[in-house]
Amino acid sequence: MSAGTYTPRPGAAPLPRMIAAQTALETRMLLRNGEQLLLTVIIPALLLVLFSTVDVVDTGAGDPVDFLTPGVLALAVMSTAFTGQAIATGFERRYGVLKRLGASPLPRWALMTAKTLSVLVTEVLQIVLLTGIAFALGWSPEGNPFAVLLLLVLGTAAFSGLGLLMAGTLKAEATLAAANLVFLLLLVGGGVIVPLDEFPDALRSVLGLLPVSALSEGLRDVLQHGSPTPWSEAGVLALWAGLGLGAAARFFRWE
Amino acid sequence: MIKPLLAPLPAARDPRPAPRTAGPRLPAMNSEPVVQITGLVKRYGAKTAVNGLDLDVRAGAVTAVLGPNGAGKTTTVETCEGYRKPDAGTVRVLGLDPVADAAALRPRVGVMLQSGGVYSGARADEMLRHMARLYAHPLDVDALTERLGLGSCGRTTYRRLSGGQQQRLALAMAVVGRPELVFLDEPTAGLDPQARRATWELVRELRADGVSTVLTTHSMDEAEELADDVAVIDAGRVIAQGSPEALCRGGAENTLRFTGRPGLDLASLLKALPDGTAAAETPAGTYRITGEVDPQLLATVTSWCAQHGVMPSGISVERHTLEDVFLELTGKELRA
Numbered sequence: 001m002s003a004g005t006y007t008p009r010p011g012a013a014p015l016p017r018m019i020a021a022q023t024a025l026e027t028r029m030l031l032r033n034g035e036q037l038l039l040t041v042i043i044p045a046l047l048l049v050l051f052s053t054v055d056v057v058d059t060g061a062g063d064p065v066d067f068l069t070p071g072v073l074a075l076a077v078m079s080t081a082f083t084g085q086a087i088a089t090g091f092e093r094r095y096g097v098l099k100r101l102g103a104s105p106l107p108r109w110a111l112m113t114a115k116t117l118s119v120l121v122t123e124v125l126q127i128v129l130l131t132g133i134a135f136a137l138g139w140s141p142e143g144n145p146f147a148v149l150l151l152l153v154l155g156t157a158a159f160s161g162l163g164l165l166m167a168g169t170l171k172a173e174a175t176l177a178a179a180n181l182v183f184l185l186l187l188v189g190g191g192v193i194v195p196l197d198e199f200p201d202a203l204r205s206v207l208g209l210l211p212v213s214a215l216s217e218g219l220r221d222v223l224q225h226g227s228p229t230p231w232s233e234a235g236v237l238a239l240w241a242g243l244g245l246g247a248a249a250r251f252f253r254w255e
Numbered sequence: 256m257i258k259p260l261l262a263p264l265p266a267a268r269d270p271r272p273a274p275r276t277a278g279p280r281l282p283a284m285n286s287e288p289v290v291q292i293t294g295l296v297k298r299y300g301a302k303t304a305v306n307g308l309d310l311d312v313r314a315g316a317v318t319a320v321l322g323p324n325g326a327g328k329t330t331t332v333e334t335c336e337g338y339r340k341p342d343a344g345t346v347r348v349l350g351l352d353p354v355a356d357a358a359a360l361r362p363r364v365g366v367m368l369q370s371g372g373v374y375s376g377a378r379a380d381e382m383l384r385h386m387a388r389l390y391a392h393p394l395d396v397d398a399l400t401e402r403l404g405l406g407s408c409g410r411t412t413y414r415r416l417s418g419g420q421q422q423r424l425a426l427a428m429a430v431v432g433r434p435e436l437v438f439l440d441e442p443t444a445g446l447d448p449q450a451r452r453a454t455w456e457l458v459r460e461l462r463a464d465g466v467s468t469v470l471t472t473h474s475m476d477e478a479e480e481l482a483d484d485v486a487v488i489d490a491g492r493v494i495a496q497g498s499p500e501a502l503c504r505g506g507a508e509n510t511l512r513f514t515g516r517p518g519l520d521l522a523s524l525l526k527a528l529p530d531g532t533a534a535a536e537t538p539a540g541t542y543r544i545t546g547e548v549d550p551q552l553l554a555t556v557t558s559w560c561a562q563h564g565v566m567p568s569g570i571s572v573e574r575h576t577l578e579d580v581f582l583e584l585t586g587k588e589l590r591a
Binding site: 014100 | 336363364368376388394434464
């Protein structure tokens with residue numbers, strides 16, 4: 001490189017360009033990670049195919065795929081916004097990625113915006129894939145698409161808050177273990193593939209307050225039963241979102 | 256052990272020796288320093304990492320912050336980078352407050368962390384290209400990749416790069432945005448000699464193009480090789496400061512050795528030499544003169560030999576290296 005190559009010429013790129021670049025990178029990192037893909041794509045798709053075609057759980061009256069698809073969509077949202085984001089961010093914190101980006105012209109809020117956008121991009125890909133499979137299995141959705149969108153957005157906000165809270169406060173290994181454990185527990189106890197009706201009443205009312213139950217039950221009300229917007233489930237999700245994002249903003253440590 | 260004669264080094268005000276690399280002349284001392292640290296104190300719980308540190312960094316210069324492990328080098332640099340808030344004292348970088356004015360400073364300051372800072376699943380060129388996109392006028396990524404020998408990394412992800420490749424990537428990330436000032440935290444730690452040379456070469460090119468560089472190191476030869484100014488830090492304070500040459504001159508004694516016939520009259524020799532010079536014969540026939548060894552002293556010794564019919568052989572002059580100075584200043588015992 002010739003003389004004058006390094007002559008200072010400082011300056012930040014325009015914000016939209018920085019956010020677009022950061023979103024693209026975050027999304028590529030997410031899709032490149034094999035373990036993440038297992039969680040975000042393969043497990044939800046397998047559950048959908050397996051339980052729709054093999055009669056293992058009692059999914060109540062109607063076509064099993066109509067019961068399962070809303071639950072699997074809720075699971076997909078959880079796997080990306082909560083589990084995947086928590087693990088990835090936890091390790092970025094551990095390896096100094098967040099610290100290093102903190103010294104770049106990209107503002108913190110723009111980094112978080114990019115993370116959110118990359119979660120949304122991934123969710124769109126998941127939803128396209130999973131609903132494609134569901135249609136192939138004979139899924140016939142009902143209801144108002146805007147109610148579905150509202151629930152998905154609130155669910156994403158709730159899970160992101162909780163995932164970032166975990167990533168920003170625990171050690172990376174602890175986040176990895178806890179995020180996977182929570183994923184597994186909520187998969188079983190969150191009304192995703194096992195209807196909440198199967199649990200005892202006392203337990204059921206507690207489980208119903210979990211974000212994944214609120215999301216899967218809410219989506220089921222709309223998509224399976226064609227109900228109007230389920231405000232109580234939306235309210236539960238909004239509450240989780242407020243608590244999670246608030247706590248994450250308060251307690252998140254960048255290093 | 257700090258030798259008192261070294262404490263207030265006049266060396267810092269000495270005129271600079273001729274620059275050893277082609278480049279613009281450095282601005283005079285009275286121009287605004289790019290980093291001004293006054294009375295910096297930083298504690299972590301009960302431990303005081305930095306304890307009343309003062310340091311000015313000249314524009315356009317390479318400044319080495321030299322010190323043993325745990326001396327407070329990284330804490331000092333990370334305070335300048337805006338990662339830590341001082342518990343006391345002030346830090347100004349390019350005239351701005353690193354915490355309050357962080358947004359204004361970030362595009363102007365390049366940072367190389369001691370380790371990490373890259374997505375473990377990212378490829379070297381991918382990460383560098385990404386960093387470049389965050390700046391308005393970045394360097395050419397392909398040329399920089401080639402320059403630092405990272406072109407061969409291909410599709411290898413960061414976690415599988417060698418330690419040296421990871422270091423060079425971090426260095427590239429620090430300079431890609433064309434900053435005015437770069438902070439390099441132990442840029443050559445763990446590098447093989449070739450990679451170390453490549454890094455030194457890049458620092459020299461930065462200097463030639465007018466970039467100010469602050470680097471931390473515990474390698475004496477690195478400071479000696481690269482730096483215009485050296486600040487020796489120990490226990491959270493600057494204990495000596497100046498150009499490497501001035502530091503080596505300041506107070507440290509040099510030694511002249513020669514061999515000759517045994518049993519020379521050293522008292523007579525010493526009479527011819529300036530005060531403060533010492534002479535010893537160990538073993539017989541091997542002579543050591545210690546003191547301010549300059550050409551005049553050498554001439555005096557050889558003419559004394561001529562007068563006494565002595566043919567001195569194996570004359571050697573040992574100049575003190577920065578390492579001697581460093582060990583003298585910071586003590587030879589190992590730190591916990």
